[in-house]
Amino acid sequence: MRLKNKVIIVTGSTTGIGRAIAQRCVAEGARVLVHGRNEKEGKAVVFALGANAALHLDDLADPQSARRIADAAMAAFGRIDCVVNNAAIVPRTTIHTATVDAFDHTMAVNVRTPLFLIQAAFAQLKANHGSVLNIGSINAHSGEPTFLHYAVSKGALQTLSRNLANAHGTDLVRFTHFNVGWVLTDNEYEKQISEGQPRDWPDKIPASYAPSGKLIAPETIAAAAVYWLSDESKPITGTVLELEQFSVYGRNPAKT
Secondary structure, X not given: OOOOOOEEEEOOOOOHHHHHHHHHHHHOOOEEEEEEOOHHHHHHHHHHHHHHEEEEEOOOOOOOHHHHHHHHHHHHHOOOOEEEEXXXXXXXXXXXXXXXXXXXXXXHHXXXXXXXXXXXXXXXXXXXXXXXXXXEEHHHHOOOOOEHHHHHHHXXXXXXXXXXXXXXXXXXXXXXXXXXXXXXXHHHHHHXXXXXXXXXXXXXXXXXXXXXOOOEOHHHHHHHHHHHHOHHHOOOOOEEEEEOOOOOOXXXXXXX
16 A cells, blocks of 8 residues: 555546556555546546545636645545646647647646646645656657647646756655656547547557557556655655656657
8 A cells, every 4th residue: 555545636537547547546545536527437437446536527727727626635535645737638739730729728738737736735735745746748858740739738847847846845745747658548549540540550559659569558657656656755856757668868760
């Protein structure tokens, strides 16, 4: 029970990586505030997790959502020990298709709300010597051609993680940032189908993307999250981890 009695907020935890993190945290003894927008999915996750989970539905584009999420955790469990900022949107945009409204929406969900959720929970995080885990992306380093808004938002999130770690080390609130690679979530599977891929596309990943032959599983990210949320990783803060099948730095993939 590596997270026994800890109360952990996990945004975007009705599907994908967030759901896997919520499941693993409860299995490790934590109580989890599950957050999402889809009531049916959220209720199914909480039902499966049992008494150690509570559901809060909210739209992260709303500037007041961060305070409501923190308040929901306090109402359900009476404390906050950890925050996992996992929720994100992944629009396909380029310099030619970028719009002000779409850019602002991406930044609101992917950067603004993580910042203000940390702010809303900070008194509890400080009192409990808590841990924040921000789920970023290797796209923070430049991004793919059609991920312009997303890449910018993840670069900003990485800077947020490092800034807060530097600013609040003496508060004994720890900050960790994951830059994850290509993960096979349900949403990613369906997105690829919608873009014309065959239904068995995960079985045909080129070695240039996944030398193991398979994409990263959400459960792999969740397993890594446990260490950084737990007291085992104290007093380390400010760590940025690349959770990818290739080393990001210095990689020169073969051209096809």
